[in-house]
Amino acid sequence: MQFLSQLKAGQQAVISAIEAEESLFHRLSALGFRVGKPLSIMRRASFNGPLHVRLGTTDVILRVTEANRIQINAI
Amino acid sequence: MKRIALLGMPNTGKSTLFNRISGASARVGNWPGITVDLMSAKILLGGNIAELIDLPGIYDLHGFSEDEQVVRHFITNNPVNLLVVLLNSTQIDRQLSLLLQIKKLGFPIVLVLNMADEAKRAGITIDTESLSQTLGLPVIQISAKYGDGLPKALEAATTIINQQNTTTNPQSISLLLKEEHDIEHEMHELIQQHVQIPATLTDDSTDKIDKVLLHKWFGLPLFFAAMFLLFQFIFTVGAPIQDGLAWLLDLIRSELLNPLFSDSPKWLSGLMLDGIYNGVATVAAFVPIIILFFLVMSMVEDSGYLSRAAFLMDTIMAKMGLDGRGFVMMLMGFGCNVPAIMGTRIMRSRSMRLLTMLVIPLSLCSARMQVFIFMIAALFSPSHAPLVLFSLYVMSFFTMFLTAVLFQNQYKNTEPFILELPPYRFPTPRQIVLRGWHEVKHFLNRASKFIVLGVVLVWLLTNFPSNVAPASVETYAGQIGVFFAPILDPIGINHELAIALIFGFVAKEIVVGALAVIYGLQGDALMVQMATQIDWVQAMSFMLFTLIYTPCLSTIATIKNESKSTAFMWLSIIWSLGLAWIISFVFYQSARLLGY
Ligand SMILES: Nc1nc2c(ncn2[C@@H]2O[C@H](COP(=O)(O)OP(=O)(O)OP(=O)(O)O)[C@@H](O)[C@H]2O)c(=O)[nH]1
Ligand SMILES: [Mg+2]
Numbered sequence: 175m176q177f178l179s180q181l182k183a184g185q186q187a188v189i190s191a192i193e194a195e196e197s198l199f200h201r202l203s204a205l206g207f208r209v210g211k212p213l214s215i216m217r218r219a220s221f222n223g224p225l226h227v228r229l230g231t232t233d234v235i236l237r238v239t240e241a242n243r244i245q246i247n248a249i
Numbered sequence: 250m251k252r253i254a255l256l257g258m259p260n261t262g263k264s265t266l267f268n269r270i271s272g273a274s275a276r277v278g279n280w281p282g283i284t285v286d287l288m289s290a291k292i293l294l295g296g297n298i299a300e301l302i303d304l305p306g307i308y309d310l311h312g313f314s315e316d317e318q319v320v321r322h323f324i325t326n327n328p329v330n331l332l333v334v335l336l337n338s339t340q341i342d343r344q345l346s347l348l349l350q351i352k353k354l355g356f357p358i359v360l361v362l363n364m365a366d367e368a369k370r371a372g373i374t375i376d377t378e379s380l381s382q383t384l385g386l387p388v389i390q391i392s393a394k395y396g397d398g399l400p401k402a403l404e405a406a407t408t409i410i411n412q413q414n415t416t417t418n419p420q421s422i423s424l425l426l427k428e429e430h431d432i433e434h435e436m437h438e439l440i441q442q443h444v445q446i447p448a449t450l451t452d453d454s455t456d457k458i459d460k461v462l463l464h465k466w467f468g469l470p471l472f473f474a475a476m477f478l479l480f481q482f483i484f485t486v487g488a489p490i491q492d493g494l495a496w497l498l499d500l501i502r503s504e505l506l507n508p509l510f511s512d513s514p515k516w517l518s519g520l521m522l523d524g525i526y527n528g529v530a531t532v533a534a535f536v537p538i539i540i541l542f543f544l545v546m547s548m549v550e551d552s553g554y555l556s557r558a559a560f561l562m563d564t565i566m567a568k569m570g571l572d573g574r575g576f577v578m579m580l581m582g583f584g585c586n587v588p589a590i591m592g593t594r595i596m597r598s599r600s601m602r603l604l605t606m607l608v609i610p611l612s613l614c615s616a617r618m619q620v621f622i623f624m625i626a627a628l629f630s631p632s633h634a635p636l637v638l639f640s641l642y643v644m645s646f647f648t649m650f651l652t653a654v655l656f657q658n659q660y661k662n663t664e665p666f667i668l669e670l671p672p673y674r675f676p677t678p679r680q681i682v683l684r685g686w687h688e689v690k691h692f693l694n695r696a697s698k699f700i701v702l703g704v705v706l707v708w709l710l711t712n713f714p715s716n717v718a719p720a721s722v723e724t725y726a727g728q729i730g731v732f733f734a735p736i737l738d739p740i741g742i743n744h745e746l747a748i749a750l751i752f753g754f755v756a757k758e759i760v761v762g763a764l765a766v767i768y769g770l771q772g773d774a775l776m777v778q779m780a781t782q783i784d785w786v787q788a789m790s791f792m793l794f795t796l797i798y799t800p801c802l803s804t805i806a807t808i809k810n811e812s813k814s815t816a817f818m819w820l821s822i823i824w825s826l827g828l829a830w831i832i833s834f835v836f837y838q839s840a841r842l843l844g845y
Binding site for chain 2: 196197198200201202203204205206208216217219220221222223224226229230231232233234235236237239240
């Protein structure tokens with residue numbers, strides 16, 4: 175099992191599961207985090223800071239804590 | 250009257266469209282969560298007057314942050330005749346979910362796909378006609394920023410409004426809201442059939458800029474360098490304009506007003522000229538600088554750089570119990586603390602909201618900036634001036650960070666940090682002018698309410714009782730100063746200045762006006778006089794105190810409203826007063842010890 179938080183900048187993956195409480199789940203899906211969707215990591219901030227992720231046409235930044243809720247299969 | 254509401258995800262251009270249709274000047278910015286409250290305007294649509302409402306952005310109908318609650322509350326309590334659902338064309342692949350949710354609630358809808366210009370540049374094509382047929386509602390692609398497609402959208406809205414006279418029933422909406430629907434599949438089908446998105450977007454200018462501005466190591470230094478340059482710019486361009494205006498206003502007094510009042514009783518000319526005119530004119534001289542400042546602010550806000558600042562600063566902010574969005578609120582506070590405090594509505598955790606709200610009032614707002622520019626010009630050499638001002642901005646950050654660190658354990662939270670990164674944009678001249686005008690109106694509004702009243706009161710206190718010398722210790726103001734001497738002497742604030750600080754509680758603009766009234770002078774004469782009365786150490790101590798203590802009554806009222814807690818409001822007031830005194834004390838006493 176691999177989490178979004180483990181990916182390096184430049185890597186791509188497909189979302190396989192999202193484990194979050196209801197409100198966070200809704201917010202994530204409204205921003206495009208849905209099972210089966212491909213994404214790519216644009217960059218990671220230094221000192222284990224936020225990740226910059228691109229899903230389709232949307233760019234999102236999120237913390238490692240939140241990226242830990244998202245399971246992925248790297249491509 | 251028919252009621253039309255604009256609904257959509259954050260940052261899709263609702264307020265831009267609202268302004269365009271109604272001619273209003275709602276605040277627009279390239280940041281999700283600029284609008285956090287309802288705004289309405291009357292418009293003429295198809296010969297009838299209708300009410301148009303700009304709603305905050307909402308990600309989905311199940312969101313529970315304060316700004317999203319405003320929307321839920323609105324649609325479950327107010328009947329509407331039409332919902333204009335606004336989606337960002339370039340992000341239709343995900344934003345369509347909101348439309349499908351809304352559609353299930355049975356609203357009459359016009360679907361407006363905004364940012365047609367950006368979609369075109371990105372190579373995204375949407376077949377609006379077939380989409381409209383499948384969805385069974387009008388679909389129009391527009392560009393709210395440039396006005397393309399607007400007539401068609403209004404036409405579609407008019408048709409629907411005229412066709413049906415029923416409004417939605419809020420009760421049934423709130424029942425329907427409880428149901429969950431699976432829209433994933435439907436959304437996927439619609440996008441497949443009606444939208445073409447190229448594998449890689451054809452416009453990569455944002456990516457190129459991000460490579461530099463979000464650079465792993467240079468990103469933050471670049472951010473602070475950019476800030477420094479912007480403030481340098483405002484200062485170097487604004488200060489001479491302000492000087493010129495002050496000179497002009499002085500001329501008006503000596504050439505026009507003095508002769509006019511030469512025959513009136515002494516108290517009347519005193520009140521009108523030394524009181525109101527001097528006070529208000531001194532404040533008014535700052536209008537150009539304030540406009541310039543907000544023009545720069547509006548460009549920064551509209552550029553999309555704020556979200557980048559959130560990315561760059563989040564790691565540091567996390568150490569203080571805040572997040573990147575909190576940092577953006579601090580930056581917005583540089584304009585005015587009030588909207589920045591309201592902007593915290595996008596946070597869901599109450600603890601994080603409160604911590605952010607405790608910090609924001611320490612942000613060096615434009616009203617405080619006026620006091621500083623004024624005092625710096627009077628007491629520091631032109632070559633030192635920009636540096637002194639910059640050091641006050643550094644101090645502002647320092648006090649904010651200190652406050653957050655000290656209070657973070659009281660306001661522990663686990664608020665998730667997820668934020669959209671919009672593309673870089675540039676405001677149109679129209680948007681810039683609109684924003685500048687908005688700030689002038691805001692200033693005139695404050696001026697007419699607080700400033701005139703404030704300077705009149707200061708004048709009365711410094712000129713009565715009438716048998717003593719104006720501004721002397723025997724006047725009421727002097728007595729108040731003597732009363733507060735035990736706390737203000739140790740920080741180097743003399744009796745004359747005390748009254749200015751007290752009225753600064755109401756609004757910081759009054760401080761500048763009050764100084765003019767206290768010394769009974771204006772323009773250059775006032776500056777010269779001040780320089781003989783206080784030295785730079787006292788001035789710096791005064792500025793530090795002004796920077797840190799409670800910004801104004803409006804901010805206090807906003808804190809109380811947003812926190813819904815009187816205790817929290819008092820905490821904010823007492824903390825800032827205490828911190829102001831301690832820092833001024835430490836500065837003043839050590840400067841004196843060092844022999845300055
Ligand atoms: N390129 C382009 N930009 C647009 C268009 N309409 C709006 N914008 C920009 O999009 C950004 C967001 O606009 P707003 O009107 O503040 O969006 P909003 O939906 O009111 O946002 P919130 O109040 O935060 O929910 C601003 O930078 C606008 O200038 C458009 O048609 N084309
Ligand atoms: Mg808005």
